[in-house]
Amino acid sequence: MDEMGDYTATEMMIVASARLLAGERVCFVGVGPPNIACNLAKRTVSPELELIYEAGVFGAVPARLPLSIGDPTLVTGSLQVTNMFELFSYFLAGGLVDVAFLGASQIDRFGNINTTVIGDYAKPKVRLPGSGGACEIAINAKKVFVIMPQSKRSFVEKIDFVTSPGHLGGDRPAHWPGSGPSDVVTGLGTYTFDPQTGEMTLATLHPGVTLDEVVANTGWEPKVADGLTETPAPTGEELRLVREELDPEGAYTR
Amino acid sequence: MDEMGDYTATEMMIVASARLLAGERVCFVGVGPPNIACNLAKRTVSPELELIYEAGVFGAVPARLPLSIGDPTLVTGSLQVTNMFELFSYFLAGGLVDVAFLGASQIDRFGNINTTVIGDYAKPKVRLPGSGGACEIAINAKKVFVIMPQSKRSFVEKIDFVTSPGHLGGDRPAHWPGSGPSDVVTGLGTYTFDPQTGEMTLATLHPGVTLDEVVANTGWEPKVADGLTETPAPTGEELRLVREELDPEGAYTR
Amino acid sequence: MTSKVASMRDAVAELVRDGDTVAIEGFTHLICFAAGHEIIRQRRRELTLCRMTPDVIYDQMVGAGVARKLVFSWLGNPGVGSLHAVRRRIERADPEPLEIEEYSHFGMVCRYVAGASRLPFFPIRSYFESDLPGANPNIVPIESPYGDDALYAVPPLRPDVTVVHAQRADASGNAQIWGLVGCQKEAAFAAERVIVVCEELVDESVIRSDPNRTVVPGLIVDAVVVEPRGCHPSFAQGYYDRDNRFYLDWDAIGRDPEAFDAWLKEWVYGLESHADYVEKLGEQRWAALQPGEAWSEPVNYGTYD
């Protein structure tokens, strides 16, 4: 699936996401690729990273890769389990989260996210899961990394429903607790946001991906950084960690 | 101290208070005489009574009489310890408390209570402890029993500060969660409140106490029930329980 | 104290009524599928089902026709995908419409807190510039009385019945949970009636040996049901693992209405009780879900006399 040289598109996304965590301290994390990225970062660029799982666990040491956002392996041997009220009130709204990962079914050029419906809310074409904690994460985490697959259906001019606010129309209020999405990682490249206009800006292309491919998979005329570069390919050590330690069964990465 | 026949005024107050608990289910209790009254009631008129201590303990089985409102003997062997937020939010404001005991430094004829200051708030003659949980107990407990010593200084026409609302001027709003004080027990007698006017009404005189004594120790013209009777004296069994089991050192009762 | 121990059949028959608002809570952990199945078996109707994460249990209940309405914050099969029976009703009114009332996780949690505290609203720092308040008029803007700080309010949620599954409880319903604790305490205190289901019925002295571990006090509990393995395919920390295979398999079952009906017939209507379900699942499956041992370090509460 999606082979790119000797690694998959998902492996590239996970590795690129992990590298973004260099220098970060506290990360709010769900399961799936963000979980692998965080645990990769702890073994590489960010050994002091502290993880808070949305299920209410701090300092987890998972012995296996969880399928669900809640799993007993996140609990056993962790430092603290907390109830949902305290998790959202004290950890998240309390301002302890430096960065959080969000996924998206649709995203627009300002990083506003839809995970609620495709089509009309009252009569949806596709009913998606909804917010979960995403809406309050998007508002309260100091910054947000988005990991998602990229296509014309997901990178759209206008999202069908704003589940989680990004930079709005470029005018996200400065007094909000968090500053919104800072980075987006897709199967094609990585993006940052223009600090003036709040517009998503292509920063790197993954190895083998062309700018034309990005344009063909973006629902608007994408802004491209002046110094567009290539995403450094995953190193052998990064791939080894992902394949042998973090996702040995390849549930997410193959 | 205050000998009345072969029992003390405090013993009479405790026994009279315990009897009020007949038929009650959930009682919010502090330490001192109310604690003894509750534990006496559990052994006599109200074996199914459930006690919630203000320190955050449900189902305590104290092995000794605590001096303070918080004591390790309340915790060991109890059914649940809860934090202060949940105690006040879920147990008290949540409406689980059928009856609570309050003390008072001053009370007026409508059962409004002062435990804050004697004199002016900004320049008090005597600075009292303040509310603690009393203000929210007075509002949220389904009903309130007041235990206090009686004198012209404590039973006053106008209290210096309303810490905890009683029947206001007789017009306590019916939509408040709790219905306010239903009974007052002093060293002289017991009182109920007129359901129409909210006025405190002398219901019984403790054995050996005269109406004149009550009048001399009340800061207003006290209302007296038509069927004023004598408080039944403590039984031998009640006294035995108080003296041998509940307060063997006589910390509160002698 | 009086024992509140009852069979699941009797507890559901007595305490869950047509038209009730019902919360079977548990954040992936301790989701009481046994209670959900019994509600299906007794063919309750017109329920309003509340859960942060409806999970497969509400897919089963909604597909079985017990619910008129769903109140939730994240609607999916965790780690797998969609709840197809729920989606059919929302997207195509198939076989009938399903009313929904949607929040975020923080909103749902605070609705339970408000319900438990008898607060008329709870203020939270969320929903700014989201379309959620537009989709759900119960989410309203509110100002701080101390300045121009703007928040949103959510209304209290007070279920008629909350079901809490605990690892251990005594006969009065004092229940202890470890591992993920979600919002069970809040959902229980918010409810009019509470059913505690437990893996193990223990003597009161076990509860009393560690009162800080008690999540639900017997004070608010109406019935105690002893139902070992009652959460499958969800999990009970220290008792059995999450059956991820079931969740993965459910995707195909839930997607196909015929397979869905056949599954219900075989695993719910065709069985008398959860004990039958446990037996039918088979010891081999249970053995694979058996965790190893990792015991807590005990603490001394001390004696004081």
Next chain:
Amino acid sequence: MTSKVASMRDAVAELVRDGDTVAIEGFTHLICFAAGHEIIRQRRRELTLCRMTPDVIYDQMVGAGVARKLVFSWLGNPGVGSLHAVRRRIERADPEPLEIEEYSHFGMVCRYVAGASRLPFFPIRSYFESDLPGANPNIVPIESPYGDDALYAVPPLRPDVTVVHAQRADASGNAQIWGLVGCQKEAAFAAERVIVVCEELVDESVIRSDPNRTVVPGLIVDAVVVEPRGCHPSFAQGYYDRDNRFYLDWDAIGRDPEAFDAWLKEWVYGLESHADYVEKLGEQRWAALQPGEAWSEPVNYGTYD
């Protein structure tokens, strides 16, 4: 992880500054007198001291002159009577005035919750027709956005420093408490800086054996001070009893300014550290405070790999 273990002297020197708002919490239980004494010893000034129940520790601190202001909800020597040093300053500005800001217990608790949650206010069902809102203009009426339900709001409390005493903690500050838990968790999360003081420094593996017991995560902790018996005359469940005799004796000491000063000189200024205080108190006194054993039943978290 990096160790945060420090001496009480260094922790107070570095983390408690003149003019700070300080909360040494604990509802009768786990009140860290050792921290209070060190603050007195280092002659901090102009502090705003916050506690639900100021207790004897704040009587000592207020009488010693460290505080400009007191924020509280119940001002007394529990089970005994008054805090005389505090009363002298409030009633007679003796030797100097003391500013006060007064709430009820529910109000104080919810101020910490609001502080921990970064909420600009917290709504509570209290203060109706009480004179407290008149005495404290920070307690203001508020309406529900859903109707004419009236409540009162209290503002958030965000201490510069919160001190939490725990039975056990690891070197990163992950702290576990059992027995009365008061509002320590909320006060810690609400604070800018947190000092964890513990009876026992334990290996991280002890904390990890029972993550549901952790009250304060190391994430928010700045220093860990190992100070056995650091709560006397308050108590530590399972470690030492409340020293009621001390509380009773304090009445006469606090009542007499000369006796008060002599006590401070003998028990605080005259000693280098809490270890000296423990020794000076004498083993006979400590032996009388030693509880018997009442161990919690352990629970299995299970292993999953």
